[in-house]
Amino acid sequence: MxxxxxxxxxxxxxxxxxxxxxxxxxxxxxxxxxxxxxxxxxxxxxxxxxxxxxxxxxxxxxxxxxxxxxxxxxxxxxxxxxxxxxxxxxxxxIAEAGMAEAGQDGRRFAVVTTTPDLVTSIAGLAEGYGHGGAFLGTVLTKGDIRTVMADPDRLAEALLEASRRAVREFGADAVVIGGGPLALAARRIGPDVPVPLIEPVxxxxxxxxxxxxxx
Missing domain, CATH: 3.40.50.12500 (Rossmann fold)
Structure with missing residues (x-):
């Protein structure tokens, strides 16, 4: 293949x-x-x-x-x-696939990402892909996006904190990491998130x- x-x-x-x-x-x-x-x-x-x-x-x-x-x-x-x-x-x-996998078996999910100006676009994708009832919203990392993205350790910590917040505050059954450039950090934090963490790639x-x- x-x-x-x-x-x-x-x-x-x-x-x-x-x-x-x-x-x-x-x-x-x-x-x-x-x-x-x-x-x-x-x-x-x-x-x-x-x-x-x-x-x-x-x-x-x-x-x-x-x-x-x-x-x-x-x-x-x-x-x-x-x-x-x-x-x-x-x-x-990758958004299509990540959301599809997160929503399996009736799970409700949130997207965790670093980009506040794409929140509306993400919601539109979730609706367009048929996940309107399962999509709980987008949780953003804290801090300036470019500063966070420039430091792999800081990025991983920020994504982990936001993922835990998605579970605690949104009640997410699964979390999708929303971004291709976040792929390596997503791999690092998966074991520390209390629900399935979906790596989009x-x-x-x-x-x-x-x-x-x-x-």
């Missing part, structure tokens, strides 16, 4: 970290990776998310062969619907493989 993971931001370091996590998500898969050809290194608002959608579409404009599925590795799932309309292979977004790989197997 050969998947293509595209990072909709311009950070090659983020691309490599997500690709490494994706490759370890399931046995027997190969993961090729792409980085957005233009845009921003960190998507923090709706304007940057729209630009990321343009970058993803541009990166995948040329036909590609030997690919069984595509994973869009930004939590806003930029260009997901437009790519589905013109590509023959299944296209999966592995969730997207699992869903992408399942979809590709049906085509």
């Amino acid at each position: 050969h998947l293509l993971l595209i990072n909709p931001n311009t950070s090659r370091a983020t691309t490599e970290s997500m690709a490494g996590i994706a490759r370890n998500a399931m046995p027997g898969i190969t993961v090729e990776c792409l980085t957005a050809p233009f845009g921003v290194p960190l998507i923090t608002n709706a304007t940057e998310l729209a630009l990321a959608a343009e970058a993803v579409a541009a990166a995948l404009a040329a036909p590609r062969t030997g690919i069984d599925g595509i994973v869009i590795a930004a939590f806003g799932d930029p260009a997901l619907q437009s790519l589905r309309q013109r590509l023959a292979v299944p296209v999966t977004g 592995p969730a997207a790989v699992r869903l992408a493989v399942a979809r590709a197997a049906k085509t």
